[in-house]
Amino acid sequence: QSVLTQSPSVSGAPGQRVTISCTGSSSNIGAGYGVHWYQQLPGTAPKLLIYSFTNRPSGVPDRFSGSKSGTSASLAITGLQAEDEADYYCQSYDSSLNGWVFGGGTKVTVL
Amino acid sequence: QVHLVESGGGVVQPGRSLRLSCAASGFNFSTYPMHWVRQAPGKGLEWVAIISYDATNYHYADSVKGRFTISRDNSKNTLYLQMNSLTIEDTALYYCARNDPSDFWGQGALVTVSS
Numbered sequence: 001q002s003v004l005t006q007s008p009s010v011s012g013a014p015g016q017r018v019t020i021s022c023t024g025s026s027s028n029i030g031a032g033y034g035v036h037w038y039q040q041l042p043g044t045a046p047k048l049l050i051y052s053f054t055n056r057p058s059g060v061p062d063r064f065s066g067s068k069s070g071t072s073a074s075l076a077i078t079g080l081q082a083e084d085e086a087d088y089y090c091q092s093y094d095s096s097l098n099g100w101v102f103g104g105g106t107k108v109t110v111l
Numbered sequence: 112q113v114h115l116v117e118s119g120g121g122v123v124q125p126g127r128s129l130r131l132s133c134a135a136s137g138f139n140f141s142t143y144p145m146h147w148v149r150q151a152p153g154k155g156l157e158w159v160a161i162i163s164y165d166a167t168n169y170h171y172a173d174s175v176k177g178r179f180t181i182s183r184d185n186s187k188n189t190l191y192l193q194m195n196s197l198t199i200e201d202t203a204l205y206y207c208a209r210n211d212p213s214d215f216w217g218q219g220a221l222v223t224v225s226s
Contacts, residue, residue, distance in 0.1 A: 036212035045206060045216040057214060089156050099170050105155040
């Protein structure tokens with residue numbers, strides 16, 4: 001059971017918009033700790049996609065965007081492409097655990 | 112160009128020890144905090160430990176506290192993870208990752224704990 005809760009899977013047709021949610025609590029997201037998103041393509045290491053809720057590192061397409069609402073964060077992918085098929089993880093810091101935590105991951109399938 | 116290369120993985124019996132290394136290049140290693148993150152086969156990411164840039168602060172996941180030790184040698188641009196009292200549940204691909212949030216990751220070192 002992950003401290004940050006993500007839906008296991010989401011799917012969409014090419015060109016569509018999909019969103020992935022990451023639900024936390026008052027000891028992580030609700031306490032103001034930032035949420036970061038990672039993309040893990042099959043057989044590869046994770047890649048930083050979004051940091052501190054809404055910021056994109058250099059080189060990440062603007063099709064990827066992040067947001068925050070209360071104790072949750074979301075990742076949106078607009079104009080879905082076949083190359084976006086991957087696992088996506090949210091990450092934050094948890095003050096109760098005194099450590100960093102990941103969500104369970106969401107598998108994005110492009111139909 | 113940033114490079115992180117893990118080494119030291121392998122097959123080990125339950126209860127034994129193993130030390131992972133992460134060789135860093137292409138950046139000023141001594142100015143960045145570093146993480147270890149693991150991923151069991153077919154499972155999600157699990158944060159393991161973090162060490163500050165100067166090795167004065169470190170934190171561990173509860174699942175490894177008291178068994179694993181994170182350390183670094185800034186003169187050798189190398190991060191370490193000493194893993195003792197290994198259990199089957201420690202079987203995973205172990206990644207080292209730079210910074211918080213982690214902007215660069217190695218390719219991982221596979222640790223298999225099996226009798």
